[in-house]
Amino acid sequence: MSRKENKSLKEDTYAPSESDQKAEDAEPADTDGVEAEPAPMTRKRPESKPSEPSVAQEALMQKVQGPSSTEESQTRWGYWGNWGKSLLSTASATVATVGHGISNVIEKTETSLGIPSPSELSSEAKDVTEECQISANDSKRDAENPLPSITGAFGMFSTISAAVQNTGKTVISGSLDALEFIGKKTMDVIAEGDPGFKKTKGLMNRNSTLSQILREAKEKEEQRTATEVSMATEKRAHYGLLFDEFQGLAHLEALEMLSRESESKVKSVIGTLSGAELDALKAELEQLKEAFSLAEFYDDEEEEKEEYEDFTREIRGLFSQLYVSTKPDKLIQARNSACELTKNHTDQTAKEERQKEEDLQVGLGDAELEEKISVEDVHTSAIRSLAELTACSIEVFHKTAALVLHGQEQEVLAVDRAKALSQMTIVLCRELSSLSKNFATRLTAAGVEEKADVLNPLITGVFLEASNSASYIQDAFQLLLPVLQISHIQAQTELTQQ
Amino acid sequence: MAYAYLFKYIIIGDTGVGKSCLLLQFTDKRFQPVHDLTIGVEFGARMITIEGKQIKLQIWDTAGQESFRSITRSYYRGAAGALLVYDITRRDTFNHLTTWLEDARQHSNSNMVIMLIGNKSDLESRREVKKEEGEAFAQEHGLIFMETSAKTASNVEEAFINTAKEIYQKIQEGVFDINNEANGIKIGPQHAATNATLAGNQGGQQAGGGCC
Numbered sequence: 001m002s003r004k005e006n007k008s009l010k011e012d013t014y015a016p017s018e019s020d021q022k023a024e025d026a027e028p029a030d031t032d033g034v035e036a037e038p039a040p041m042t043r044k045r046p047e048s049k050p051s052e053p054s055v056a057q058e059a060l061m062q063k064v065q066g067p068s069s070t071e072e073s074q075t076r077w078g079y080w081g082n083w084g085k086s087l088l089s090t091a092s093a094t095v096a097t098v099g100h101g102i103s104n105v106i107e108k109t110e111t112s113l114g115i116p117s118p119s120e121l122s123s124e125a126k127d128v129t130e131e132c133q134i135s136a137n138d139s140k141r142d143a144e145n146p147l148p149s150i151t152g153a154f155g156m157f158s159t160i161s162a163a164v165q166n167t168g169k170t171v172i173s174g175s176l177d178a179l180e181f182i183g184k185k186t187m188d189v190i191a192e193g194d195p196g197f198k199k200t201k202g203l204m205n206r207n208s209t210l211s212q213i214l215r216e217a218k219e220k221e222e223q224r225t226a227t228e229v230s231m232a233t234e235k236r237a238h239y240g241l242l243f244d245e246f247q248g249l250a251h252l253e254a255l256e257m258l259s260r261e262s263e264s265k266v267k268s269v270i271g272t273l274s275g276a277e278l279d280a281l282k283a284e285l286e287q288l289k290e291a292f293s294l295a296e297f298y299d300d301e302e303e304e305k306e307e308y309e310d311f312t313r314e315i316r317g318l319f320s321q322l323y324v325s326t327k328p329d330k331l332i333q334a335r336n337s338a339c340e341l342t343k344n345h346t347d348q349t350a351k352e353e354r355q356k357e358e359d360l361q362v363g364l365g366d367a368e369l370e371e372k373i374s375v376e377d378v379h380t381s382a383i384r385s386l387a388e389l390t391a392c393s394i395e396v397f398h399k400t401a402a403l404v405l406h407g408q409e410q411e412v413l414a415v416d417r418a419k420a421l422s423q424m425t426i427v428l429c430r431e432l433s434s435l436s437k438n439f440a441t442r443l444t445a446a447g448v449e450e451k452a453d454v455l456n457p458l459i460t461g462v463f464l465e466a467s468n469s470a471s472y473i474q475d476a477f478q479l480l481l482p483v484l485q486i487s488h489i490q491a492q493t494e495l496t497q498q
Numbered sequence: 499m500a501y502a503y504l505f506k507y508i509i510i511g512d513t514g515v516g517k518s519c520l521l522l523q524f525t526d527k528r529f530q531p532v533h534d535l536t537i538g539v540e541f542g543a544r545m546i547t548i549e550g551k552q553i554k555l556q557i558w559d560t561a562g563q564e565s566f567r568s569i570t571r572s573y574y575r576g577a578a579g580a581l582l583v584y585d586i587t588r589r590d591t592f593n594h595l596t597t598w599l600e601d602a603r604q605h606s607n608s609n610m611v612i613m614l615i616g617n618k619s620d621l622e623s624r625r626e627v628k629k630e631e632g633e634a635f636a637q638e639h640g641l642i643f644m645e646t647s648a649k650t651a652s653n654v655e656e657a658f659i660n661t662a663k664e665i666y667q668k669i670q671e672g673v674f675d676i677n678n679e680a681n682g683i684k685i686g687p688q689h690a691a692t693n694a695t696l697a698g699n700q701g702g703q704q705a706g707g708g709c710c
Contacts, residue, residue: 219686219687222500222686222687247541247543250541250543250556250558251541254538254539254558254573257572257573257575258569258572261572325537326537398538399537399538401538402537402538402539402566402569403537403538405568405569406538406565406566406569
């Protein structure tokens with residue numbers, strides 16, 4: 001890594017709030033309560049409490065109590081209230097957009113597998129319940145344990161949740177797994193249509209940070225694997241454990257630390273301003289925030305066939321716009337080896353097919369060959385690749401945050417950095433989506449002879465983790481907002497001081 | 499995979515004293531003479547065993563450069579152990595120890611176990627700081643002390659493990675509240691149930707030291 005150090009730059013340029021920060025430090029970590037809660041078996045996106053005012057709002061609350069006229073403060077409060085709200089909704093809105101591409105694929109895949117399409121399910125909550133009932137009945141029937149049709153929706157739900165808890169552990173029928181995934185997507189769609197619900201999602205919640213949720217999921221998994229050593233393949237292919245192995249969790253935690261600190265600094269700067277100065281800063285920060293909204297995301301499924309070089313070039317290009325002294329080599333490498341993996345599997349499968357035919361001709365059994373490349377292997381490398389790519393993406397975001405705060409030459413505007421980063425997020429999510437599609441194709445190819453109830457959960461698992469990966473990357477991206485905000489404030493301060 | 503506890507460590511000290519090399523030697527058992535400068539923080543993890551208990555060490559290897567100091571401070575929080583490293587062939591790295599120590603004490607929890615490490619003990623001919631000086635500094639400030647060589651792997655293992663033993667000791671004594679994650683200790687999935695009850699008892703014994 002080539003790095004030019006700029007020792008000349010003062011390191012404490014952004015420490016006007018050292019004391020304020022110390023006060024923060026003194027606060028006991030509010031994680032205990034969360035820790036005590038039973039962690040969900042499936043990872044959830046962090047949910048924020050709608051009642052909790054954002055930091056910016058709090059800061060404004062203090063401002064409002066100042067001597068300014070009530071009307072003025074009313075409008076100001078409204079403005080900032082909106083600010084906080086839309087900030088919260090950004091993440092969920094984009095997730096839905098990104099998820100869209102994936103759910104389209106799911107739709108295709110699942111219809112070909114004879115599973116109800118997500119669009120059928122997502123239209124209304126009531127419909128979902130009905131569909132659930134049908135699907136669950138189907139799966140129950142598969143399991144040769146017919147469910148009495150009198151059972152109401154309530155019983156149905158508990159059946160489903162029990163199944164969800166066992167996902168991956170037991171091989172349940174594929175439709176139940178698909179249902180879990182579809183249900184998740186449905187929630188996103190519902191959230192998309194309900195601005196009120198949007199507020200319950202997002203990452204600004206301090207009580208349960210993203211890394212905590214991931215860590216809990218990982219711990220839960222470790223706990224489970226500790227008791228069930230026999231499920232070797234399960235352990236191998238567990239996303240959370242792999243993500244941690246690639247240090248994704250550590251980078252995320254570190255990024256959260258930087259983000260939180262920056263946030264409190266921004267807050268304290270806002271606290272010292274008033275009048276025109278405050279309005280100007282507000283407008284500037286708002287502009288930055290807009291760059292974080294990922295509005296320009298488009299789902300270009302058709303273009304995806306364009307290969308390797310494209311991603312590499314795109315990421316390198318965007319990275320150069322950040323003007324930070326690090327290179328995304330590791331990320332690009334992780335992505336390329338993931339691509340290789342999807343290819344290898346095709347080759348191997350094709351080879352296997354050919355060989356199988358030959359073997360049949362000479363009268364050899366093919367049972368032996370089938371073991372050579374199992375669907376489990378493809379699944380494992382798919383999950384592994386997704387975890388690695390996500391971990392590397394978060395590492396890139398973390399390093400970027402550190403270098404932005406390091407305060408290299410501010411030859412680039414924070415807003416331009418924000419734009420490059422948001423474009424990068426889009427590229428990464430698109431990549432995850434296309435990667436998961438390719439792996440699904442390989443899985444389908446490798447598992448032609450597998451029963452649907454073996455293959456389907458694996459395919460669904462790949463799509464589920466790809467969707468989760470995209471969420472983590474987008475949430476990590478959002479953590480960069482306070483970092484760029486404080487970097488912008490510092491740049492402004494330096495400018496006025498000169 | 500399963501562990502009884504997870505300890506978070508930080509490695510701090512001037513640039514070029516061999517922090518990243520110590521970590522690499524500990525996690526990968528190899529030495530790399532030329533190392534990239536660390537940006538912000540890098541990570542490493544390894545499992546060790548203390549008194550038959552599996553303990554996972556999650557190590558945060560911070561950037562030593564002065565210009566990164568304000569950023570690396572953000573990472574101190576929630577560490578159970580710190581390796582404070584100087585280079586025995588560079589007197590100035592020893593002279594800066596007081597600043598590092600103040601920083602560490604200020605930005606992390608007071609129970610954090612600090613291990614003072616005089617690295618590059620293989621370069622005896624270029625030694626500028628006597629072993630006794632290191633020992634004296636450690637004693638004065640209540641630190642554990644060791645001279646190591648990331649190159650020859652001398653004492654590297656011991657440095658990390660002895661720090662863990664000290665932390666483990668403190669847990670047994672009830673000094674650390676293991677239910678408070680700010681202390682840099684987490685109960686692992688192994689024997690989580692038994693540890694939970696143990697933690698409960700400890701919490702009860704501790705006068706006013708409870709969390710929640």
